[in-house]
Amino acid sequence: MDKAAIDIQKLEGIFDSMVNVMDQSKNDIFMISEQSRRSFESMQRELILVKEDISRVITEGDHLEEMTRHSRRRLADVSKNFVNYSEQEVRKAYEVANDLLVRLSVNRMEEKQLRIQRDDLDRRLAELLETIERADQLVNQVSTVVTYLTSDLKDVGEALETARHKQDFAIRIIQAQEEERKRVSREIHDGPAQMMASVLIRSGLIEKVYEQKGPKQALAEFQDLKEMVRSSLYEVRRIIYDLRPMAIDDLGVVPTLKKYLSTLMEYEPDVRIHFQSIGEDRRFESSFEIAVFRLVQESVNNAIKHGSSRDVWVKVEWLRETMNAIVKDNGSGFDQNEVKEKSFGIIGMKERIDLLKGDFKITSEVGKGTSVFFKIPFNPDSMGK
Missing domain, CATH: 1.10.287 (Helix Hairpins)
Incomplete structure (x- = not known):
């Protein structure tokens, strides 16, 4: 002993x-x-x-x-x-x-x-x-390794009881968190931070321009500086919105989705997103609403990023006991027999659906686009007050 x-x-x-x-x-x-x-x-x-x-x-x-x-x-x-x-x-x-x-x-x-x-x-x-x-x-x-070791392997007995695919998914979740932190850091560094550095340099040059080339040229430089500051503010707001759409707490799923999809079309001018909500939408508990938003967001982003789609149709249907949603695109599609263990985005969506006790289905064919369908049941705990 x-x-x-x-x-x-x-x-x-x-x-x-x-x-x-x-x-x-x-x-x-x-x-x-x-x-x-x-x-x-x-x-x-x-x-x-x-x-x-x-x-x-x-x-x-x-x-x-x-x-x-x-x-x-x-x-x-x-x-x-x-x-x-x-x-x-x-x-x-x-x-x-x-x-x-x-x-x-x-x-x-x-x-x-x-x-x-x-x-x-x-x-x-x-x-x-x-x-x-x-x-x-x-x-x-x-x-990723340190987090996995300290959170998943500290209790060896519990780790041995965990299924292999659950362990793999846990590692991928940690990797996704680290990638997300790096992405946000990079976006801030390459976007607003770089712009602010340029603003600092340009502001110092305006005085020299005024002395060497006169007030007219200095005013033009100042106008450019204003545009640069405006772009920096726009980038900061976009990054904050991507982290968490604050409007969802006040407005709910449908208005927030409309705003998000409209903003997405501004970033992707070659893409048209057609949104439709059928029935009377309702308010739910915050985590339920953000989960639905993320599911639609992930589906639309996959259609644009991986499917190279130019038209995406998003339809949300509110029934008595369930909410149905479908995201359909006319992109490149994929062979469902080849997308298995590496389809981390799809695994993450399935995990969200499982937590909400819903159903999830994807149909796709190479060259003929993709359709993502999910059905989520309502329950008393998810209903908003």
């Missing part, structure tokens, strides 16, 4: 130590990713300045080239008719032409160096981006 107890304690100690090491490794990788990301952003700002310098040098070079051509014509005229000019005028014509040639040569050298610097920054940015993506992937993988 004592020996068995000691062995279990040792096993638990080894297990905890392993988890701690993996967790620390995840943090180290995350720090590398963040340092690389800061370097990436700093290098992006440097690249913007280098490109501005290149534009300035090219403009100066064009002006110098025009002046050089003029000085050459002047020098040719003086040389041809030198008897008509004084010695001082001849010397000045030579000096001006030579000075302009030197300045043009320096300008071309500066342009060449700036272009080399720009190309080097582009190459380093690409390498840094690859490092960031690989680090993010490693953090995601380690987080």
Whole structure:
């Protein structure tokens, strides 16, 4: 008995130590990713300045080239008719032409160096981006393993009683959570965060534009800045809405779906979504309503993303004891015999339906689109107050 107890304690100690090491490794990788990301952003700002310098040098070079051509014509005229000019005028014509040639040569050298610097920054940015993506992937993988170990394998007896497909689904759920966190982080970083960084840089340039090019050009820059801020606000609102449609708590399923599908068509201008609600829609408990919303959302997104559909039909039917919904598209469809274990989206939808004690059916054929049908029964616990 004592020996068995000691062995279990040792096993638990080894297990905890392993988890701690993996967790620390995840943090180290995350720090590398963040340092690389800061370097990436700093290098992006440097690249913007280098490109501005290149534009300035090219403009100066064009002006110098025009002046050089003029000085050459002047020098040719003086040389041809030198008897008509004084010695001082001849010397000045030579000096001006030579000075302009030197300045043009320096300008071309500066342009060449700036272009080399720009190309080097582009190459380093690409390498840094690859490092960031690989680090993010490693953090995601380690987080998945650590979460799975601490939540599913801590109690070995319970883990052994769990069916294999349930374990696989648990891992996929964790992966999906990590992917979702990474997606939201990336959307914020690549969208609003980048826009705000650009706003900061552009706001600093407006004063220089005003001094160098006048108020009219500065006003144009300011208008562009306003559009950039407006776009940032739009992106933030879109990300918040994707995380949880706040209107569903106030309005219910049907109005929220109408708003979501209308917004989706703005993001996907080539797609037409036809929505129809039959019968008197009702209010339900919040988790029930969000589950229905997510089922329709997942079906529509699959139709657009995987089915490349251009028309999607969404119909919701409210009966006395059930709510029926069908999402149909005219996309590429798929072979249902080939979509099994890897169809994580379909597995997730089935899990939602099972929790709601409903029925779920998908029919699809290659080249002939897909139809998703689900029926959810009402019960007293799900009804809104």
